[in-house]
Ligand SMILES: *[C@@H]1O[C@H](CO)[C@@H](O)[C@H](O)[C@H]1NC(C)=O
C-alpha cells in the first residue's frame with residue numbers, strides 16, 4: 001500500500017494528484033467532457049436561432065461570404081441572407097416559389113404537392129463580383145437564376161433577377177436526391193440527376209463558353225445510382241493545365257463487386273480542361289476515374305466493419321494547396337448495427353491509387369481483377385498539358401485511350417485512410433454523424449485540428465485530435481456535446497467562419513449559430529481550464545478565456561497535449577484561491593442503522609471518473625471503497641445499503657481525470673443505532689397521538705426534544721415537498737430563537753433538491769419503513785447544518801493510488 005502513495009504536492013483549494021497508470025480512466029475518453037442542452041445553450045447566450053418560416057423548410061444550401069459578412073441560405077421556396085454576427089438580427093428573405101402552373105403539373109404527375117411540388121433551392125454559388133448563381137427544383141422542373149448581392153457590404157443589395165434559365169443538369173428534379181455542385185471559373189460542375197424519374201445520374205459541366213459535358217449515360221460502370229456529397233477543385237501541379245476536380249459520392253456497388261446490394265463510398269476525378277472525345281465520348285468526360293474510399297475497423301471475428309455511407313467531406317487546407325487533408329464522415333449501411341466514423345485521407349494516397357491498376361473484368365460473370373495488360377499512352381486520367389507533353393486537348397487523344405477510358409472508369413485499389421483506421425468511431429449511441437467542419441487552431445504547444453461534427457439528432461460534437469507521440473498516434477478528445485436545435489433533427493449544412501469565430505448550422509426546421517469556443521464554461525480555476533484541453537482556451541491569470549497566440553505569453557497557461565494542470569497551475573495557487581477554486585463540499589450525514597443512505601458526488605466533467613475512499617477517523621489511513629452488494633457506486637454517488645454501526649466515518653469522493661485527482665466531497669457519516677431511534681420515535685409518537693391540535697399549540701413550552709419532534713411529525717405529514725423547504729426554514733428560525741440544543745434524530749441529508757431526491761428514489765432498494773419521515777427530517781437537519789456554514793474548505797495533501 002505504501003508504494004501507492006507518493007510525493008506530496010500542495011495546491012490550494014483542490015488537491016491535484018498525479019495518478020499515472022490510473023487504469024480505468026481510459027474508459028471514459030469517449031464521453032464528452034461537457035454536455036449542454038438546447039435550453040442551457042440558449043440561456044448561456046451561446047446559441048442564436050432562426051426558427052424558420054411557417055411556409056418554408058429545408059434550410060440545407062449554405063453559402064458563406066465572410067467578406068460581406070453574410071450567410072446566404074437556400075431553402076424551400078425562399079432564399080435568405082443572414083448577418084454573420086447575429087443571424088436573428090437583420091436578415092433578408094426573397095420568396096422564390098414555383099409557378100402555379102408548374103405546381104399543378106407536378107401534382108398531376110403524381111407528386112406530393114406540399115412536400116415535393118415546391119422550389120427547393122439546391123445550388124447557391126458565387127458567379128461574379130456582384131451576382132450568385134442559384135438553382136432550385138422548381139416543382140420537378142429545375143430552374144436557375146442570378147441573385148444580385150452587390151459588391152460591398154454597404155451595398156446591401158439582395159435581389160433575384162427575373163430572368164429564369166433551364167436548371168437541367170444543375171439542380172435535381174426531386175428534392176430528396178443528394179446532389180453536389182460547385183461553380184469554378186464560370187463553369188458549374190454538378191453531380192445530379194437530369195430527368196424527372198431520377199434515373200439519369202451524371203456529373204455535368206454546364207455554363208461557361210464550352211459545350212456542356214457529362215459522364216457516359218446509363219453505364220453503371222461509370223455511376224451506379226450515385227448520391228453526391230461534395231465537389232472540390234484541387235491543383236495537381238503548379239501548372240493550371242493539370243488542375244483536377246474531385247467529386248465525393250456514394251453509389252451502389254457494381255454486381256459481382258460485392259455480394260448483395262452494398263454501398264461504396266467513392267472519390268472521382270476529372271480534368272478541368274477536359275473537352276470530351278473527338279470520335280467517341282463526344283461531350284463526355286475522357287478523364288473520369290473513380291476509386292473506393294475505405295473507412296473500416298477490424299472486427300473481433302476477423303471481418304472488418306465497414307462504414308460505407310459517406311455523409312460529408314471537409315477539406316482542410318495545408319501549406320501546400322495541392323495536398324489538403326480530407327476529412328470524411330461515414331455511417332454504416334446496416335440497419336442492425338448503427339455506427340458513425342470519421343476517416344482522414346491524404347492526397348498522396350489518393351493520387352497513388354489513381355496511378356495504380358485499373359479495375360477490369362472480362363464480362364458480367366467475371367471477377368474484378370487488376371488490369372494486367374498494356375495501358376495506352378497518355379495514361380487515361382492524365383490531363384492534357386505541357387507537364388506530360390504530347391497533346392493539348394482531350395479531343396486529340398488517340399482512339400485507343402478514349403476506348404480504354406470508357407471501359408475502365410474504376411481503379412482496382414481502394415484508398416485507405418491515414419493510419420489505416422478511423423480517427424473517431426461511435427457505435428454505442430442513439431445518433432449518427434451527418435456533417436463535419438474542421439478548424440485549425442494555434443495553441444501554445446502547436447497547431448490543432450478541432451472538429452465540429454453534426455448529428456442526425458440536432459447536436460454538435462466538438463472534438464480535438466491530439467498527437468500522443470507522433471502523427472500516427474492520435475488521441476481524440478471529445479470536448480463538448482451541444483444541442484443546437486429545439487427538437488431532434490438532422491444537421492444538414494454546416495459552415496465555419498474563422499473571422500467571426502462562429503459556426504452556422506442548417507436543418508429542416510431552421511438555422512442556428514454558435515460560437516466556436518465558450519471558455520468560461522470550463523470553470524473558474526486554472527486546473528479546470530487546463531484539464532479542458534480546449535485549444536481555443538487558456539488560463540489568463542484570472543479566468544479561462546480565448547487564447548490568442550500573439551498576446552503576451554507570461555500569464556498564459558495552456559497544455560493541450562498533456563492537459564497537465566500540475567506543471568501549468570501549481571505555482572498559481574494564489575490566483576486559484578482568489579478566483580474561487582472549486583470548493584470542497586464538506587458535510588455531515590446521519591444515518592440510521594439497517595436503513596440506506598446515499599452520498600452524492602457528481603463531477604462537472606463527464607469524463608472524470610469518481611472513486612470513494614473511507615477513513616475511520618481523520619488520522620486513519622484512507623482505504624478505497626470497492627463496490628459490493630451493500631456498497632454501490634453510481635455515476636451520481638455512493639449508495640450504502642443496510643447501514644452498520646461500523647460504517648461511521650469519513651467518506652471522500654475523488655474525481656480523477658487525465659491522471660489528476662481532485663477531492664470533490666468529504667462526508668462524515670454518523671450511524672445512529674436502531675435502539676436509540678426506536679426509543680425516540682416511540683416516545684414522541686405517543687405524545688403526538690395523545691394531544692389534540694389545540695393542545696399541541698400549548699406545547700410550546702414543553703421539553704425541547706418534544707417540540708422538535710412535533711415539527712418533525714408535521715413534516716412527515718406534509719404532502720408536497722416543495723413547501724417542506726419553506727417549512728424547514730421556519731422551523732429552523734424558531735429553533736434558533738429558542739436556542740435549541742442540537743437535534744438528535746436525523747438521517748438522509750441528501751435530499752437537497754428535487755433532482756437528487758428523484759435520484760435517490762431510483763437507487764434506493766428496500767427502503768426502510770421510516771424512510772419518508774427520515775428523509776424529511778434529514779432535510780430539516782441539513783438546512784440546519786448549512787446555516788451553520790459547514791461548507792468549509794479543506795486542505796489536503798496526498799497522492800492517488802495507482803490502481804483501483
Ligand atoms: C442576437 O440578436 C437578437 C435579436 O436582436 C438578440 O435578442 C440576441 O441577444 C442577440 N444575440 C447575441 C449573442 O448577440
Ligand SMILES: *[C@@H]1O[C@H](CO)[C@@H](O)[C@H](O)[C@H]1NC(C)=O
Pocket residue numbers: 053054055056077095096097
Ligand atoms: C411566406 O411567408 C412570408 C411571411 O412570413 C412571406 O413574406 C412570403 O412571401 C411567403 N412565401 C411564399 C412563397 O409564399
Ligand SMILES: *[C@@H]1O[C@H](CO)[C@@H](O)[C@H](O)[C@H]1NC(C)=O
Pocket residue numbers: 127128129130131146
Ligand atoms: C454578373 O453577372 C450578371 C448576370 O449575368 C450580370 O448581369 C452582371 O452585370 C455581372 N456583373 C459583373 C460585375 O460582371
Ligand SMILES: *[C@@H]1O[C@H](CO)[C@@H](O)[C@H](O)[C@H]1NC(C)=O
Pocket residue numbers: 593594674675
Ligand atoms: C438490523 O439488522 C440486523 C442484521 O440483519 C438484525 O439482527 C437486527 O435485528 C436489525 N435491527 C432492526 C431494528 O431491524
